[in-house]
Amino acid sequence: xxxxxxxxxxxxxxxxxxxxxxxxxxxxxxxxxxxxxxxxxxxxxxxxxxxxxxxxxxxxxxxxxxxxxxxxxxxxxxxxxxxxxxxxxxxxxxxxxxxxxxxxxxxxxxxxxxxxxxxxxxxxxxxxxxxxxxxxxxxxxxxxxxxxxxxxxxxxxxxxxxxxxxxxxxxxxxxxxxxxxxxxxxxxxxxxxxxxxxxxxxxxxxxxxxxxxxxxxxxxxxxxxxxxxxxxxxxxxxxxxxxxxxxxxxxxxxxxxxxxxxxxxxxxxxxxxxxxxxxxxxxxxxxxxxxxxxxxxxxxxxxxxxxxxxxxxxxxxxxxxxxxxxxxxxxxxxxxxxxxxxxxxxxxxxxxxxxxxxxxxxxxxxxxxxxxxxxxxxxxxxxxxxxxxxxxxxxxxxxxxxxxxxxxxxxxxxxxxxxxxxxxxxxxxxxxxxxxxxxxxxxxxxxxxxxxxxxxxxxxxxxxx
Numbered sequence: 001x002x003x004x005x006x007x008x009x010x011x012x013x014x015x016x017x018x019x020x021x022x023x024x025x026x027x028x029x030x031x032x033x034x035x036x037x038x039x040x041x042x043x044x045x046x047x048x049x050x051x052x053x054x055x056x057x058x059x060x061x062x063x064x065x066x067x068x069x070x071x072x073x074x075x076x077x078x079x080x081x082x083x084x085x086x087x088x089x090x091x092x093x094x095x096x097x098x099x100x101x102x103x104x105x106x107x108x109x110x111x112x113x114x115x116x117x118x119x120x121x122x123x124x125x126x127x128x129x130x131x132x133x134x135x136x137x138x139x140x141x142x143x144x145x146x147x148x149x150x151x152x153x154x155x156x157x158x159x160x161x162x163x164x165x166x167x168x169x170x171x172x173x174x175x176x177x178x179x180x181x182x183x184x185x186x187x188x189x190x191x192x193x194x195x196x197x198x199x200x201x202x203x204x205x206x207x208x209x210x211x212x213x214x215x216x217x218x219x220x221x222x223x224x225x226x227x228x229x230x231x232x233x234x235x236x237x238x239x240x241x242x243x244x245x246x247x248x249x250x251x252x253x254x255x256x257x258x259x260x261x262x263x264x265x266x267x268x269x270x271x272x273x274x275x276x277x278x279x280x281x282x283x284x285x286x287x288x289x290x291x292x293x294x295x296x297x298x299x300x301x302x303x304x305x306x307x308x309x310x311x312x313x314x315x316x317x318x319x320x321x322x323x324x325x326x327x328x329x330x331x332x333x334x335x336x337x338x339x340x341x342x343x344x345x346x347x348x349x350x351x352x353x354x355x356x357x358x359x360x361x362x363x364x365x366x367x368x369x370x371x372x373x374x375x376x377x378x379x380x381x382x383x384x385x386x387x388x389x390x391x392x393x394x395x396x397x398x399x400x401x402x403x404x405x406x407x408x409x410x411x412x413x414x415x416x417x418x419x420x421x422x423x424x425x426x427x428x429x430x431x432x433x434x435x436x437x438x439x440x441x442x443x444x445x446x447x448x449x450x451x452x453x454x455x456x457x458x459x460x461x462x463x464x465x
Contacts, residue, residue, distance in 0.1 A: 005390060008020075011359045013369070019034075023431045027387060049359070051391040052363060052381050053118075053429060054343065054366045057370045057374055059314075059340060061074050062108075071322065072410075077089075078115075078117040083440075088429075093107070094125045095126055098132070099130065101133060115447075118447045120450060125151070129161070137168075147452075147455070148177050150179060152181060172232060178374070180237050204284070208271050210330075211288060216244045217244045220239070238287075249302075263313055263314045264312075264342065270291065282323040284337065286314065286336055312370075314337065338408045388431035392425045397425065401415035401417065401418045402416055402417065
C-alpha cells in the first residue's frame with residue numbers, strides 16, 4: 001500500500017529540505033513536492049521533522065547476566081525502541097558454550113524471530129578460545145553477522161586474554177568483520193573491588209570508584225595498539241570519559257582504523273546519581289560507570305567533530321528487584337541501564353535545542369553513521385530506494401519521562417519527572433506504522449532480521465562533520 005507523509009521537513013545527515021515522502025510498500029520511492037497519489041494513505045506531518053529511523057547498535061535483550069536476565073525481551077524492548085524512534089537494533093549474541101559460535105547465534109535468533117516489532121541484527125561476542133570459534137567466524141559474516149565483540153573485563157565470565165583478542169582481530173580482518181571492544185582492565189577492577197569490599201564499602205557508588213577512568217583509558221589504548229599491530233579496524237563501545245576518547249583520537253592520528261561510540265548515560269547522568277538512596281542508586285550501575293559531569297562537554301565535542309562516530313544506549317534493563325541482588329554488595333548489582341526509548345528526545349533537547357549539535361549531526365550519530373559502520377545498506381537516510389523507516393518528530397509537543405509514558409519493561413524511569421520540548425509522534429518501519437501517539441500498532445514479528453554487509457573502511461571517511 002502507498003502512503004504519503006505530507007507537510008514535514010526532511011532531515012538527513014547532510015541536508016534539510018521541506019518536502020513530502022512517498023512510500024510504496026516497504027520502500028521510499030520519492031521525496032519532494034508530491035502531488036495527489038490515487039489510493040494512497042495520507043499522513044499529516046505538518047510542523048514536524050521527518051528523520052530516518054534511528055538505529056541502536058548496542059542493546060541487550062533477553063541476555064543472561066549476573067544470575068538474572070535483562071527485563072526486556074525482543075517484544076517489549078522493540079516496542080520501547082519504536083516509541084523512541086528506533087527502527088532497527090543490533091543486539092549482542094553471547095557465545096555461551098564451547099564448540100563454536102553458530103549454536104549461540106541460533107539461540108539468539110530463536111529469541112528474536114517472530115517477536116520483534118522493528119528490524120534486528122546481531123553482533124557476536126567471542127568469549128572462548130577454541131578452533132570451533134575461529135572456524136565459525138567467516139560463517140557469521142556470510143550470514144550477515146559482520147561484527148564481533150570482545151570483553152577486556154568481567155574476569156572468569158566474559159573476559160578474554162590478550163592473545164585471543166589478537167587472534168580475533170586477525171581473523172575478523174581476513175573475513176571482513178569489525179571487532180568491537182569493551183575496554184576496561186578486568187584484572188585491576190577485580191583487585192579494586194576486593195579491596196573496597198574488604199573495607200566494607202558496599203554502596204552502588206563504589207562500582208564507579210573501583211572502575212576509575214584510567215582503567216578504561218588503559219584498556220582502550222591497549223585495544224587501539226593491538227588493532228594497529230594487526231592492521232585491523234576496531235570499534236570501542238560505550239566510551240565514557242575524556243582519557244579513553246583521547247586514546248581513540250591518538251590512534252586515528254597515527255592512521256589506525258579506530259572508531260568509537262558513547263552512550264546517552266554518559267551525557268545525561270553523572271556519578272552523583274549513584275549516590276542516591278536505595279533503590280535509586282543501583283539503577284545507575286553500568287559498565288563503564290557513569291562519570292563526573294566534567295567529562296560531558298568533551299564527549300559532546302567528540303560527537304560534534306567526529307572523534308566518536310555515534311551514540312547508542314547500551315540498553316541493558318533490570319528492574320528494582322533484580323538490582324536488589326546487590327543490595328549489600330555493589331559487585332552483585334546487575335550492570336545496565338534502561339534507556340532505549342529516550343535517546344531521541346534527550347538528544348533533541350540537550351543537543352539540538354541547546355546548540356551542541358545540529359539536527360543533521362543528530363541524524364548522523366544516531367542513524368546514518370551507524371548504518372555505514374555496521375553494514376546496514378538499506379537504512380540511515382530518507383531517500384528513494386531506502387527502507388521506509390521514518391520518524392515523525394514533533395518539536396512542539398512536550399514529552400514527560402515517567403513509567404506511564406515508558407514502554408520499557410522496568411518499574412522505574414531513570415529520568416522520571418523530566419520534561420523535554422519535543423516528542424516522537426509516529427515511527428514507521430519498512431512502511432508500517434509501528435508506533436503512533438503513544439500506542440504500538442504492529443504485532444510481534446513485524447521486525448525482520450537484518451543481514452548486514454562486511455565492514456567497509458571506504459564508507460568511514462565522511463563520518464566526521
